[in-house]
Amino acid sequence: xxxxxxxxxxxxxxxxxxxxxxxxxxxxxxxxxxxxxxxxxxxxxxxxxxxxxxxxxxxxxxxxxxxxxxxxxxxxxxxxxxxxxxxxxxxxxxxxxxxxxxxxxxxxxxxxxxxxxxxxxxxxxxxxxxxxxxxxxxxxxxxxxxxxxxxxxxxxxxxxxxxxxxxxxxxxxxxxxxxxxxxxxxxxxxxxxxxxxxxxxxxxxxxxxxxxxxxxxxxxxxxxxxxxxxxxxxxxxxxxxxxxxxxxxxxxxxxxxxxxxxxxxxxxxxxxxxxxxxxxxxxxxxxxxxxxxxxxxxxxxxxxxxxxxxxxxxxxxxxxxxxxxxxxxxxxxxxx
Numbered sequence: 001x002x003x004x005x006x007x008x009x010x011x012x013x014x015x016x017x018x019x020x021x022x023x024x025x026x027x028x029x030x031x032x033x034x035x036x037x038x039x040x041x042x043x044x045x046x047x048x049x050x051x052x053x054x055x056x057x058x059x060x061x062x063x064x065x066x067x068x069x070x071x072x073x074x075x076x077x078x079x080x081x082x083x084x085x086x087x088x089x090x091x092x093x094x095x096x097x098x099x100x101x102x103x104x105x106x107x108x109x110x111x112x113x114x115x116x117x118x119x120x121x122x123x124x125x126x127x128x129x130x131x132x133x134x135x136x137x138x139x140x141x142x143x144x145x146x147x148x149x150x151x152x153x154x155x156x157x158x159x160x161x162x163x164x165x166x167x168x169x170x171x172x173x174x175x176x177x178x179x180x181x182x183x184x185x186x187x188x189x190x191x192x193x194x195x196x197x198x199x200x201x202x203x204x205x206x207x208x209x210x211x212x213x214x215x216x217x218x219x220x221x222x223x224x225x226x227x228x229x230x231x232x233x234x235x236x237x238x239x240x241x242x243x244x245x246x247x248x249x250x251x252x253x254x255x256x257x258x259x260x261x262x263x264x265x266x267x268x269x270x271x272x273x274x275x276x277x278x279x280x281x282x283x284x285x286x287x288x289x290x291x292x293x294x295x296x297x298x299x300x301x302x303x304x305x306x307x308x309x310x311x312x313x314x315x316x317x318x319x320x321x322x323x324x325x326x327x328x329x330x331x332x333x334x335x336x
Contacts, residue, residue: 003182004257005245007264010053012240014267015305016046018274021088022301024141025279027290035298044222047090047162048170048233049240050267054094055174056182056241058101063332065102070332072098078272078324086275087143093162097171100164104172109179116172120227123166127217132159132224159224166230173234182245191242198235202228263312266322270308278304 019039023030030036063071072095079092104115135144135151136159143160145151157164180187205228206219216224220232251257263270282288282300292300315322321329 003245003248004252004261005248006053006056006182006241007261008248008251008257009049009241009244010264010267011260011309012244013046013049013053014263014270014274014308015302016042017050017271018278018305018308019298019301020046021274022278022282022304023294023297024088026282026288026292026297028292028294028297029290031294033294036294039294039298044225044229045233045236047222048167049237050090051094051097051162051167051170052174052177052234052237052241054097055101055171055176056178057174058098058105058171059175059178063105065105067332068098068102068105071328072096074328074331082272082275083146086279087141087146088161090162091271093156093160093164093167096156096164097168100168101171101175104175109176112172112176112179116169116176119164119169119172120166120230123163123169123225123230124227126158126165127224127226130158134159163225166225166227169230170234170237177238177241182241185246188242188246191238192246195235195238195240195242199232199239200235202232202235258316259309259313262316263309266312266315266325268328269322269324270312272324273308274304 020042023039030040058068074095075091075098076095079089079095082089082091100119104112107115135146135154136142137144143151143155146155154160155163177191182188203220206215209215209218217226218228219226220229222229222233248257251260279288312322319326
């Protein structure tokens with residue numbers, strides 16, 4: 001039986017991603033007001049929740065290696081297309097995460113956790129041994145030489161927006177979570193408690209050290225993605241998953257569950273829509289120049305999320321899957 005709570009969590013991740021990406025695209029400088037602090041807290045967390053939910057989906061759907069390979073190829077190709085208009089694309093990273101996960105589809109839960117830890121360790125060693133700043137212009141958030149082999153590999157595996165090391169750890173963790181009995185109230189409670197504890201404890205090392213460079217490495221910011229960022233983002237994702245699963249029956253009784261779950265089932269299509277339609281509208285209005293306030297871009301983002309929810313619900317009345325979801329399924333099911 002499909003757990004609607006996972007779809008709702010996916011929609012929440014989408015909303016968090018919209019809040020972050022629209023602010024960055026509109027060049028709105030983060031401030032110290034409540035809205036800015038809230039949006040800042042979502043950076044690196046919404047995307048991590050997405051990846052963990054993808055891992056949960058792998059364990060729940062149990063695709064064979066050929067299907068997962070085709071899925072990775074599809075996401076890689078549309079991710080490359082998306083990169084031509086949106087440099088912070090995550091879809092081609094998903095493809096790489098899936099390729100890394102191929103040998104672990106039938107692995108035990110213990111092996112999945114060890115794989116996650118090993119991925120984080122490789123990422124940490126890379127941060128210590130290599131120059132994380134290479135190719136980046138932080139003033140413009142532009143990455144030089146991306147379309148060269150060296151630049152693409154460095155960006156994909158080390159210092160891009162969502163590099164395989166250590167971001168693939170989120171996928172392994174999600175695969176482990178997907179092996180749990182997520183319909184169990186006790187499992188849901190443990191996800192909330194363990195997740196919240198991990199998120200809080202992960203923030204302590206960065207606060208205790210005085211050296212700025214060491215504080216950055218031990219901090220919970222997504223850039224650079226140190227081990228305590230992975231722990232903090234994993235913890236917050238676990239808490240959100242456990243909480244949404246726990247409250248879904250109440251939402252169902254209130255008639256809200258399907259409204260929130262429908263866009264979660266169409267997250268891939270909505271991801272493309274938030275770039276093409278959401279950011280495209282901002283560009284057409286000439287609002288990508290930093291002229292919007294934090295409050296204005298926040299309101300625009302929430303409005304887009306609300307419209308996405310309504311559009312996804314209407315679409316679900318006529319089709320089982322979103323347009324890109326249907327195309328993805330076709331690409332993995334036609335005769336081999």
